[in-house]
Amino acid sequence: MKIHEHQAKEIFEQYNIPTPQGKVAYTPDEVYQIAKEIGKKVVVKAQVHVGGRGKAGGVKLADTADQAKEIAKQILGMDIKGLTVKKVLVVEAVDIKKELYVGLIMDRGPKKVTIMVSEAGGVDIEEVAAKTPEKILKAQVDPLLGVKGFQVRRLFENIFKEKDQLKTALSVTEKLYQIFMDKDCSLVEINPFAVLGDGRLIAADAKITFDENALGRHPDIEKLMDMDSVDPNEVIANKYGLSFVQLDGNVGCIVNGAGLAMATMDGVKLYNGEPANFLDVGGSSNPQKVVKALEIIMSNKNIKSILFNIFGGITRCDDIANGILEALNKINIPIPIIVRLTGTNEAAGREILKKSGKDLIPAETMNEAVKLAVEQAKS
Numbered sequence: 335m336k337i338h339e340h341q342a343k344e345i346f347e348q349y350n351i352p353t354p355q356g357k358v359a360y361t362p363d364e365v366y367q368i369a370k371e372i373g374k375k376v377v378v379k380a381q382v383h384v385g386g387r388g389k390a391g392g393v394k395l396a397d398t399a400d401q402a403k404e405i406a407k408q409i410l411g412m413d414i415k416g417l418t419v420k421k422v423l424v425v426e427a428v429d430i431k432k433e434l435y436v437g438l439i440m441d442r443g444p445k446k447v448t449i450m451v452s453e454a455g456g457v458d459i460e461e462v463a464a465k466t467p468e469k470i471l472k473a474q475v476d477p478l479l480g481v482k483g484f485q486v487r488r489l490f491e492n493i494f495k496e497k498d499q500l501k502t503a504l505s506v507t508e509k510l511y512q513i514f515m516d517k518d519c520s521l522v523e524i525n526p527f528a529v530l531g532d533g534r535l536i537a538a539d540a541k542i543t544f545d546e547n548a549l550g551r552h553p554d555i556e557k558l559m560d561m562d563s564v565d566p567n568e569v570i571a572n573k574y575g576l577s578f579v580q581l582d583g584n585v586g587c588i589v590n591g592a593g594l595a596m597a598t599m600d601g602v603k604l605y606n607g608e609p610a611n612f613l614d615v616g617g618s619s620n621p622q623k624v625v626k627a628l629e630i631i632m633s634n635k636n637i638k639s640i641l642f643n644i645f646g647g648i649t650r651c652d653d654i655a656n657g658i659l660e661a662l663n664k665i666n667i668p669i670p671i672i673v674r675l676t677g678t679n680e681a682a683g684r685e686i687l688k689k690s691g692k693d694l695i696p697a698e699t700m701n702e703a704v705k706l707a708v709e710q711a712k713s
């Protein structure tokens with residue numbers, strides 16, 4: 335889960351990481367007020383969940399409060415990589431002498447948090463990583479020992495000759511690790527970690543991504559979620575206990591169990607089709623879940639066929655069959671529905687569907703079902 339820069343900045347402040355003074359604003363007038371309060375040059379920054387705002391024109395310097403207001407008029411409502419800017423962060427402009435990069439990620443290879451530091455920070459860090467990866471220094475953190483001074487010193491010793499700066503850099507990095515662990519993050523990043531004209535170090539940008547699987551232990555963080563930036567279908571699915579991920583294809587998949595759902599998508603690909611989604615209705619299958627699943631899938635305009643692939647264990651095929659019928663009575667589904675029901679109560683399930691007289695295409699095996707679904711989507 336991503337949060338906005340102004341929210342990440344607030345977390346940095348709770349951990350005493352130096353950040354520029356500033357506040358979030360939703361209107362040009364609010365921007366004017368904040369700029370007046372700050373009383374010097376400011377930077378107006380688009381708050382959207384995407385990197386590279388600077389290059390896209392979403393980060394601009396203003397000399398006066400009036401100018402900040404004019405800039406805010408341009409940035410608010412602007413489109414950055416498909417996202418509409420609804421709020422901006424107004425911060426004091428700082429005199430940046432050098433832009434460093436400091437980032438912590440969960441590295442899945444070694445299964446450790448990895449600290450990355452580069453002297454070549456700023457807006458071109460992706461290019462640095464791609465073309466001159468040797469300019470990014472890395473250290474892995476042992477989960478039992480935590481961040482060790484010598485590790486971080488090695489990352490920064492060639493950058494900072496000044497003792498106080500080195501000390502600050504070490505302390506900021508330790509705090510970033512603390513945030514990472516306390517809040518179950520998958521990424522914590524400062525880019526640019528700015529060296530100012532007067533020698534101070536400051537986090538001139540703030541980025542935090544959280545591990546969604548850990549949100550259950552962080553209700554305060556869950557509240558930071560920007561509903562505008564999440565797929566509404568995924569929110570509805572979550573509420574009804576369905577695991578749903580939107581994809582680009584046209585074969586809608588309704589499956590029980592994550593493994594079978596993955597295998598079903600593989601099958602669709604194998605027959606040269608494209609799955610429209612991943613959807614796991616979960617173990618216990620009350621008919622209501624099936625209705626919701628079909629509603630979510632039908633809200634996608636690309637859908638050309640629907641594939642039910644149910645292997646009944648705890649899930650009962652008669653429940654699924656009843657859910658399908660209930661859904662068909664509620665919503666109009668003008669596209670072919672292929673149903674493969676097998677396992678617990680399969681005979682009862684098939685009987686229910688057959689008796690209903692509804693226009694469904696039955697399939698015996700998974701292969702047959704997937705093949706039919708792909709053919710139907712193409713015809």
Ligand code: GDP
Nearest residue numbers: 385386387388393427428430456457525526539
């Ligand atoms: P991003 O492009 O989305 O990563 O947005 P950033 O917040 O990192 O801003 C992009 C760039 O704007 C930075 O790399 C800086 O070069 C510049 N910038 C941001 N804030 C300031 C500031 O206070 N003073 C100066 N001089 N430049 C800034």
Ligand code: MN
Nearest residue numbers: 456525526539
């Ligand atoms: Mn940045």
